[in-house]
Amino acid sequence: MYSVYKLITTPTPFYMPKRIVFEVSGALKLHNELQLVGVEKGSKIFLVLDPALKGLEHVIKTVKGLEENGYVVDTYTDVEYEPSIECLRRAVEYIRKDDFKAVIGIGGGSTLDIAKVSAAAKDNPGRDVEEFIGMDKIPKRLTPVIALPTTAGTASEVSRYTVFTRGVGKVGINGYNVLPDIAVVDPVFTYTLPPKITAGTGLDALSHAVEGMISLDASPMSDALGFLSIELVFKYLRRAYYKGSDTEARYFMSLAATSAGAPLNIGRAILGHSISQTFGPQFKVHHGTACGMVLPYIMEFYLTAVPEKLAAMAKAAGIDTTKLKVREAAEEAVKAAWKLLEDLDIPLSLRDIGVSKAELETLAERSVKEWPRPNSPIELTKERVLKVIEAMYEGRLMKIKN
Ligand SMILES: [Fe+2]
DSSP: OOOOOOOHHHHHHHOSEEEEEEETTTGGGOOOOOOHHHHHHHTTEEEEEGGTTOHHHHHHHHHHHHHHHTTTEEEEEEOSSSBBHHHHHHHHHHHHOEEEEEEEEEHHHHHHHHHHHHHHHHHHOOOOOOOGGGOOOOOOEEEEEEEEEEEOOOOOOOOOOOOOTTEEEOOOOGEEEESSSSSEEOGGGGTTHHHHHHHHHHHHHHHHHHHHHHHHTTOOHHHHHHHHHHHHHHHHHHHHOOOTOOHHHHHHHHHHHHHHHHHHHHHHOOHHHHHHHHHHHTTTOOOOHHHHHHHHHHHHTTTTTTTHHHHHHHHHHTOTTSSSOOHHHHHHHOOOOOOOOOOTOOOSSSGGGGGOGGGHHHHHHHHHHSSTTOOOSSSHHHHHHHHHHHHHHOOOSSSEEE
16 A cells, blocks of 8 residues: 655645635525625625626626625626736726725636736735736735636636736736635536537646646645546546536536646646647647646656556546556556547647647747746656657657557
């Protein structure tokens, strides 16, 4: 018997919101959450909404529920996909003009990121958003933030991270004062997601769990939620993909995504997100789909560094590992991720999405330079990362027969 947990001598803080409400149709009771955080009836609420969801019946009912319970809702929809710093600045200018008592975000990761940072910016007047870039650069936040995810993947509703586009690159405004106070996870919002988005966002959740658990900063508490997330993704993502109206599968995929927020917050992403954040935006591949594509390759890459962790992941994925040696079980986890991608019709090679061989070296260089990962258990050099990217180009794992 081996242990997947290690004694950690450095501080291992655990970050999640103060309250996470997980409930089908929980969005219709948002007024209760506002009252809980001391926002009185009659108060003005800054509601950041994904513009694509404006006409959605469940959103209309959610806003109506707030208004019927005495709140004045100002719905703000100037949100871009993968929002720019300029887009964030516009939201900050808007929120600073009025006396909003709380911020609610309803949408995917982009919308929730705008909601989280604009609330914090309101409480730090006179400062430009550029000053907030980095970790814990926001001095304070008093305005309550309630986050409602409408996909099952980004975990932005429970995370202390945000991502914004600046020029050709990405920047993060991260830290304690970015973390929402309350997450209301209502799976009803995900019922109408198309199959491709269902697969991509579900794989984003899986990659948060897997990467955050392989990370040097993983903690037993965040691992516990990571294992739960892996189990749920392998049980329910195929069902949600093939039959969007499967409400049980939708429920558990929402739970999987929010649970994966713990390893994402604590362990944080490693090589998978570095590579996917590089080729994804360049070749217009959805963030989660790109993270999913790279997942079996990076799991194989880390096989020698954390075999016990990967073996335990295989078990969480539903594989009977009782008769397997640690290494064999770990390899089964890689194969299970590969099989999942096949079943979800995800491209398995960089060639399939139009990347040329001549571009591989630049992708490796950018992955290492733009997305350094001191929390990676294998030091990330350009040479090592290039090998992973070359295997991915061919669509063949390096050592394991797939
Ligand atoms: Fe992600």
